Amino acid sequence: MQRLQAFKYELMPTGNQQRDMRRFSGSCRFAFNKGLALQKENYEKGEKFIGYVAMAKRLTAWRNGPETPWLKDAPVHPLQQTLKDLERAYKNFFEKRADFPRFKKKGLGDSFRYPDPKQIKLDQDNSRIFLPKLGWVRYRNSREALGELRNATISQSGGKWFVSIQTRREVEQATPHGDAIGIDMGIARFATLSDGTFFAPLNSFKRHENALRKAQQAMSRKTKFSCNWKRAKARVQRIHANIGNARRDYLHKTTTTLSKNHAMVCIEDLQVRNISKSATGSTDVPGRNVSAKSGLNKAILDQGWFEFRRQLDYKMAWAGGYMVAVPPRNTSRTCPCCEHVSAENRQTQSRFCCVECGYTENADVVGAINVLRAGHARFACEVSGAVKPPAAGTRRSELAEHC
Structure with a gap:
């Protein structure tokens, strides 16, 4: 089977290369925003959506026009990829997978992508990579990039530049190890397994919250765009980068442990966007417990x-x-013992006591057991071709009839 995988490294560019990367990302941001503005203007006139091919022709006119001749300094392929990203953003919006595309802001998500592998050279022995109009750029070679190089994405985060190299390679079909497990997600316990074990939460943001608040307060007291303000802003960005890095590292280690030790993992289909909606409400219908819901x-x-x-x-x-x-x-x-369903079974956030049979257990463990049971039934129905898999609260006696 083919596996697409990305390997991310920190770049060590020279001063000129950093300036060029900032210029290239700014050119891509300009192309995206100009294309989005044209799409909005075109929609207001009642005309059809402008596809990528027509938009690419306009990009050629922008590069050769008298108003934006500096677009020629940037490589053309990353600019074209930006217009493809804009078309994909509209497609995701039309298919209700994402919100409407928004204009990009300087300093937020600065990146550009080289899609042609023929223009990229990777020298892993000397820890360097060749990129068009940038030349050879050194990087921190923390691990070997396996497979055939497909594309490279340059991005900035926390004042540092990174390269993500996507590769493709043939791998053998792996054989799963371990048994099936159910997972109940929570806050006091990050992930509780159906065998009774659990992963403690990292709370990366909470750990850095005080330092972040002080850094943001210090930044607010500086004159905007002054040298002191820029240094204070860089400190805030570093704290945000540390928060994200710690969270991603913890999630990668946890998911790797689960995937290597279990053949099937059953998890709740949580709609995080709906769960984390604000409770402020409106002026006419104000919300309740707004502060508690915000926390x-x-x-x-x-x-x-x-x-x-x-x-x-x-x-x-x-x-x-x-x-x-x-x-x-x-x-x-x-x-999980008598299958009685009642809100009174969960007396507190962590305590479960069945009012029917008296079964007592941690509420998160009970949730994980029920998730595992529903996952087994859903998997069996998918294999057998059932139209509608059962819900998590379906009784065992009803599962056989359902499948």
């Missing part, structure tokens, strides 16, 4: 539930296993 939302987003599921999905496929997502309804209210 809960911050704690939920600090866990990285969506990124955890995304990483677990592709790592289970690499390991030859399966990841099954089940509806989370009543997973923590259903007794």
Whole structure:
């Protein structure tokens, strides 16, 4: 089977190369914003959507025009890729997978991509990579990039430049190891497994919250765009980068451990965007417990539930296993012993006590057990070709009839 994988390295560019990368990312940002403005103007006139081919012709006119001759200094392929990204953003919006495209802002997500592998040379022995109009750029060779090089993406984060090299290679179909496990996501416990073990939360943002607040307060007292303000802003960016790096490192280690030790992982199909919505409401209908809901939302987003599921999905496929997502309804209210469903079963956030049979256990463990049971049923129905898999709260006696 073919595997597409990206290897990310920190670049060590010279001063001229850093200036060129800032210029190239600025040119790509300009092309994206100009293309988005044209699409909006075209929509207001009632005309059809401008496709990539027509937009690429306009890019040629921008590069050769008298108003933006500096676009010629940037490589053309990254500019074309930016217009493809704009078309993909519109497609995701039309198919209701994402919000409407927004204009890019300087300093946020600065990046550009080289799509042609023939123009890129990777010298891993000497820890350097050749990029068009940048030349040979040194990088921190932390691990070997395996496979055939496909493209390279240059990005900036926390004042540092990085390169993500996507490769393609043939790998043997892996054989899964271990048994099936159910996972219940939470805040007090990041992930509770159906065998009773759990992963403690990292709370990366909470650990750096005080330092971030002080850095932001110091930045607010500086004159905007002054040298002191720029240094204070760089400090804030470094703290944000540390928060993200710690969270990603923890999620990668956790998902790697789960994918290597279990053949099937059953997880709740949580809609994080809906769960973390604000409770402020409107002027006419104000919300309730706004402060408490705001703290809960911050704690939920600090866990990285969506990124955890995304990483677990592709790592289970690499390991030859399966990841099954089940509806989370009543997973923590259903007794795994007598199957009685009641909100009174969960007396507190962590305590589960069945009002029917008296079964007592941690509520997160109960949720993980029910997720595992529903995952087994859903997987069996998918294999057998059932139209609609059962929900997590379905009784065992009903599962056989359902499948």
